[in-house]
Amino acid sequence: PIIVITAFSLLAQAQNDPKYVQGQQYYIGAHNIDQVWNTTKGNSNTRIAIHSAMGFSVNHEDMS
Numbered sequence: 001p002i003i004v005i006t007a008f009s010l011l012a013q014a015q016n017d018p019k020y021v022q023g024q025q026y027y028i029g030a031h032n033i034d035q036v037w038n039t040t041k042g043n044s045n046t047r048i049a050i051h052s053a054m055g056f057s058v059n060h061e062d063m064s
Contacts, residue, residue, distance in 0.1 A: 028034050
């Protein structure tokens with residue numbers, strides 16, 4: 001498939017996450033994760049976990 005991503009569409013998708021807009025989630029842009037927002041809108045049956053050396057919290061707001 002051909003996927004067209006524009007800066008405007010990326011911004012529109014990112015604006016609903018205050019932590020991303022405030023620059024607190026630098027890794028999203030660093031790993032081009034923001035480009036995926038134009039590919040999928042998600043599925044309530046899908047669970048994703050990101051684990052780092054710092055560990056993770058199962059009670060984090062994004063994991064509910």
